[in-house]
Every structure is written in C-alpha cells, then in structure tokens.
Amino acid sequence: xxxxxxxxxxxxxxxxxxxxxxxxxxxxxxxxxxxxxxxxxxxxxxxxxxxxxxxxxxxxxxxxxxxxxxxxxxx
Numbered sequence: 001x002x003x004x005x006x007x008x009x010x011x012x013x014x015x016x017x018x019x020x021x022x023x024x025x026x027x028x029x030x031x032x033x034x035x036x037x038x039x040x041x042x043x044x045x046x047x048x049x050x051x052x053x054x055x056x057x058x059x060x061x062x063x064x065x066x067x068x069x070x071x072x073x074x075x
Contacts, residue, residue, distance in 0.1 A: 026050055026059035035061060048073070 024031055029039050039059055042048045051060035065073070 025057060027056040029059045029061055033061070 024036075025040060025043050029036055033039075039048075039061070043050070048059075050057050051063060052058040
C-alpha cells in the first residue's frame with residue numbers, strides 16, 4: 001500500500017501506474033535498462049552511433065569492445 005498526503009488529505013491503498021514515455025533509440029536498450037540514460041546521452045551528444053543500424057539501431061550493451069573500437073571512441 002502507498003500512502004500519499006497532499007494538502008492535508010491522505011489517500012491510502014491505491015495503485016499507481018507510471019507510464020514511461022521515453023523515446024528509445026536502440027532496440028536492445030529499453031528505457032528500464034540501467035544504462036539507458038547514459039547510452040541515450042552518448043548518442044544525443046554524437047559520441048556513439050551504436051553497433052548496428054540494420055534492420056534496427058542496436059547498441060549491443062553486452063558486447064565486448066575491441067582496442068580499435070575504443071581508439072575511435074576516444075578520438
């Protein structure tokens with residue numbers, strides 16, 4: 001149960017539904033993913049474009065990064 005007090009009125013025992021209206025850039029990084037805000041920030045800053053663009057944009061968050069990829073990332 002949740003109890004919320006607003007302007008001295010208290011409501012208890014109701015269900016709260018929160019909708020996530022975030023735009024998802026990468027198909028493999030949904031908004032609930034722990035790294036979503038960081039990955040989206042990197043993308044919006046032009047730092048990363050992900051690992052694939054066809055058939056959809058992918059970030060591949062569980063893939064390893066090669067030295068060559070990291071060199072380009074740092075440049």
